[in-house]
Amino acid sequence: MKFADLKTKTDDQLAEEMASLKKEQFSLRFQAATSQLTNTARVRQVRRTIARIQTLLNERRRASN
Numbered sequence: 001m002k003f004a005d006l007k008t009k010t011d012d013q014l015a016e017e018m019a020s021l022k023k024e025q026f027s028l029r030f031q032a033a034t035s036q037l038t039n040t041a042r043v044r045q046v047r048r049t050i051a052r053i054q055t056l057l058n059e060r061r062r063a064s065n
Helices: 003-007 011-033 041-064
Strands: none
Touching (some): 011 041
16 A cells, blocks of 8 residues: 555554554464465565554654644
8 A cells, every 4th residue: 555545544544454454464474384375475565554554653643742
């Protein structure tokens, strides 16, 4: 997901997105450990999207203070 797409979402929506991505990341780790992972690039995509969301949330928190 692109940073511009994330900027349009509210903090609650971002929190929900983060929770679902964390669950997916957990699932992908287990798939990789059991050699069932078919799309290895998805691990990187999920990790980077989580980082984008965290960056955006931190920017918003700093701006509100």
